[in-house]
Amino acid sequence: MACLDKQSDDLVFFVNGKKVIERKADPEELLLYYLRKELRLSGTKYGCGVGGCGACTVMLSTYDPVVKKIRHHPANSCLLPICSLHGAAVTTVEGVGSIKNRINPIQERLAKCHGSQCGFCTPGMVMSIYALLRNHVKPSMEQIISALDGNLCRCTGYRPIIDSYASFAKEQTCCQLRGTGQCCLDQEELGCSSSAGVRIRSGLCNPAEFLPVDPTQEFIFPPELMRMAQEQQGKTLIFCSKRTTWISPSSLKELLELKAKYPKAPLVVGNTSLGLNKNDCDAYHPIVLHPLRIPEMQVVSITDDGIVIGATCCLAQLRDILIETIPKLPEEKTKIYQALLQQLRTLAGEQIRSMASLGGHVVSRGSAWDLNPILCAGKSVLNLASDGGKRQIFLDDQFLAGHKHADIEPKEVIVSVLIPYSTKDEFISAFKQAERQKNAFSIVNSGLRVLFSPGTDTIVDLSILYGGIGSTTLSARKSCEKLIGRQWNDQMLSEACKLVLEEISLPPSASGGKVEYRRTLLVSFLFRFYLEVLHGLHQMYPFRYSELSQDKMSALGVLQSGVPQGVQLYQDVDPGQSPQDPVGRPIMHQSGIKHATGEAVFIDDIRPVDRELSLAVVTSIKAHAKIKSIDISEALQVPGVINVVTAKDVPGKNGNDEEEAFAKDKVICVGQIICAVVAETLTQAKHGAKKVKIVYEDLQPVLTIKDAIEHNSYITEERKLEKGDIEKGFKSADKIIEGELHMGGQEHFYLETNSVLVIPRMEDKEMDVYVSTQHATDVQKLVASALNLQSNKIMCHTKRVGGAFGGKITKPSFFAVIAAVAANKTGRPVRFALERNMDMLITGGRHPFFGKYKVGFMKDGRIIAADFQCYINGGCTKDESELVIEYIVLKVDNAYNIPNLRVRGHACKTNLPSNTAFRGFGFPQAGLFVETCIVAVATKTGLPHEKVREKNMYRGVNRTAFKEEFDAENLWKCWKECLDKSDYHSRNAKVEEFNRKNYWKKKGIAIIPMKFSVGFNATYFHQAGALVHIYLDGSVLVTHGGIELGQGIHTKMLQIASRELKIPLSYIHFCETSSTTVPNGKYTAGSVGTEINARAVQDACQILWKRLDPIRRKNPKGKWEDWISEAHKKSISLSATGYFKGYVTNMDWETKKGHAFPYFLYGAACSEVEIDCLTGAHKNIRTDIVMDASFSINPAIDIGQIEGAFIQGVGLYTLEEIYFSPEGEQLTLGPDTYKIPAVCDIPEQFHVYLVPNSCNSIAIYSSKGMGEAGFFLGSSVFFAIRDAVAAARKERGLPLDFTLISPLTAERIRMACDDIFTKMIPKDKPGTYKPWAIDIS
């Protein structure tokens, strides 16, 4: 498209106080990529590209020359077209503060409160709070929490992030849990003594050290932009590229003329709807209109009829206007506003709310958009304009359905929306149920309104609208018509439910699945509305209408999490310990400040190197097929494409013995990489990838565990353990029960997607590989073998990884091979950073699990025999599946001594992406399985669950099923502490009391014990190396084979080196993990990465310390620097390698005996929840974790690991659901469809207690590895929900021996609370339709 006979304007905006002039602004360019690639500001991160994670958050400041006001707001730069920024000031994390210049208190507090682990989400967190504080110097805690709605963190569990920002709040929060009348935030009063005489501390940072807030230090809005805004008020702005023209008219008249001329041109405001389709070729628009400077479209006025809101007002502005206006109006006039406000509180994150416009929301009419049902029910009016004049139409169901007669014309625009006042006899309600409480699209939403004849309950008008069911909001118009004239009573309700279910039909194979649940929500919402209205009628006419019964009252109100608070208690260091010795103290993460300032460099932040190419892959669209042909000819024609790389280009081995890097003749899952396109830019490479044509010949796929069992499709031999005499055990049991557990998988969802940069060197075919991996040695080995080189030519470098959780052990090596083969073929550096959807498509995750049990037990709850069959869905290759099933078999006993036990484990081979390691490595599945058996026994015996647990828990010195000896003393210590600290028994009684009074809401509580085995079942997995150099100025460089994944490994290494060399931390530095310094490192995983590398670092330091011995003895009062200088003069080597051979472990599957794990650690967790039986929503009220961490080297890091793992576990067990199509294609490929826990999911009270006086003679300094153990404790939430569901079922007279599938999502909770509404809905017979998704577990 030519530039409309006019030259393109210069795009002018400011970034961090500096003026940017873009003479050739491309309307298709988005700010995130512009910042990172053009301005080299890599602090702003790519996490998803669809507005769902917040890693890309920046602050936008704009000036309105009409009202002369500056507005600051957060925004997702991944959706922001740069052309929308003309005249705006952008602040990125680099502008907030930097180590070089000045750190902002927001950054400093986040780092000091340990709010960053891997640090990838951290700049986004900083920016969200920065934008909040620019608008509110002293925000409320609610504002702080709401500001973080749109930011995801996969590592921390959010508690420390909230803690750090609580320090900015106007009200200081205190948990009151110390019970002493003292504030837990009061650092002076922290020390207290446990009964055993050790000092217990709480709090992990010292607020007294925080920098004061100084708003005068912030950038002012550039006066030049104010002038520009004034001067350009009447000027049309045009920015054009070869493909697209962006026009920003300055008046409504001009906009309407343009719309008449280009009726197909969209109006881009927030780009949050249009921008989501950017990968869709049909979404290309040659002309784009940007109406943001048109005063009529920004209007806000209070009229006689209602509030008029300009169409370009964003949703955050709408919310603020409503918050301000509602208290000023009589309550009866505000019902629609209250309903809107309720939806706005949970709609998206603050970034999207600040970008998305009301007009865009109304026009884009997304199926699950939350405001349209209420706007429609409330009879809102759209004020339209075109070059032909103005008119008004109702935002009614006909408009929402897009019927031509009721729709806006192509040449029309919405200028504003009139949202009318409600009246006295009118009731309006809004409902929403989503997969997560906040920042999640609705599964179903609803807007309902009834108007009564004055003073009566006779229906005069009724509107019932639902979102999330069809392609747009649907109305139950006919049902409503039939109900007019009826009284508001039970008969009307049952008629209404029947009518609605007939009118709003959802086919069994509907996209999005959850069909029966969605049908249930239709009537559940209707019921809640019915009760709300009855309640309202009573309030209006108390003598005419009676109040709802207590039972019914409990159906009202939605569950909303409050402001989370936490307490962390841990053993203090010995008072005699040197103040310089950092071991045992909550030292800040070595990269904490760099994370918070965005200066920490991740792979894709490395500056582009000379002649660098980008890479995009072509992946299989078939689950199982022969590759008949690959045609790359068209791809090679795409401008910028340099080459296409296939299996034929691999000079050496194409992958490893188990898995191909490029599929050659056959594909074995959807998402398998077939070839790669390299081009000058990523856009060109992606374009090229789309042009590659592959012809397949279909083969029969195996997708589910059931299929695999039928086809005898297994990855490995059965793994089996037996203890006692199982047949005898069953014979002597009072009762035997049998059952099953199905459990879904889990996406790693590390915030940094897989990334690799390969740079060929000039000589000897050497290559540098910069890679985000947990296993640099494997990368080196695979790349070398693919290129037919010796490993000594491949240098792997990993500075830090933006989250991994097991997902970056095996997979990155293949990505590195792809990039290295491309670099080898082209002779140029190649960057391969996966986009989120590709990362999720290609890589597998946690193994879905299916378990069958037969359990024999006595009347007193003692289990005396159990026969377990465990299956995992391994996917298409072996990967880590063999080890995972072994661990499931070895760990399935958890904390329980089952005298006669048989466990058999099978890893199924299917045509799904290969599943791999994931935090906990099989234990989260095995643990849930055995706890399910415990619950089943408790249900059958009628005994309290905790009593059955206690009856079966290991006691004293004991042996596992594989004959490994251990002492269960600390298991009991944790259990008893947890019962005590959580006040379990009295809270359990309160839960029961609550449940007696509330029919529609139930509470549940559960306490779970844990025996967790740390490490691997072979010695060589635990070996580690280190290299420590002392330089002549006394500074020390520590290197080791472990990789920083966010778990703080380097921080602990520096603490260890500091203790061993007796020098302050400030002397010691860590640079990167590299195959050139420490070779042959094992993968950093299994909770032991830190302690084994610590041993190696300790070894190296002790060697050096010993070498300095004679010098120190000679000059005992000398300084460190003197000793080093003297040592150098004496030709003493100041460099040493350290080595740790590994813990002696083994497992013999023939004899079924072994010392499979170096040591065990113990813990317990108690969680309480509340569920909403009508919708399936739940809220996490409180969790108490007690952990046997022995002597923690760094309590801040260890508690961070426990909390982060726990929340990830909560995600696995209650939230995260992966869907696969019947053809084996993963359907959940981003944060929009796959929900990891957000701030709203953490318990309102979250307490962690590390038991004191515990020893571990095996690990360094008597520590224990905390990386994974907390994960399984997330199952306490699962069982608390189960407890609540059981209470509901009991009251409804339903069987109590029910089994729940994990994750326990809102859908599963609702459907388990079977009631009159679930019974009403039509059921579809399985096998009579093709479902949208299949169950692969």
Ligand SMILES: Cc1cc2nc3c(=O)[nH]c(=O)nc-3n(C[C@H](O)[C@H](O)[C@H](O)COP(=O)(O)OP(=O)(O)OC[C@H]3O[C@@H](n4cnc5c(N)ncnc54)[C@H](O)[C@@H]3O)c2cc1C
């Ligand atoms: C991560 C994310 C989370 C979200 N979560 C939720 C959620 O929880 N609940 C929810 O309800 N919604 C949610 N949304 C959707 C959001 O509400 C809509 O995308 C948004 O309201 C659209 O507004 P916009 O200004 O960005 O529209 P744009 O994308 O700029 O435009 C959308 C369409 O509207 C047209 N248009 C815009 N203004 C006008 C006008 N004045 N006259 C005529 N046509 C116009 C444009 O031509 C275009 O076709 C989410 C979106 C994202 C990206």
Ligand code: FES
């Ligand atoms: S990258 Fe923008 S929100 Fe995820």
Ligand code: FES
């Ligand atoms: S620290 Fe938040 S994602 Fe890693």
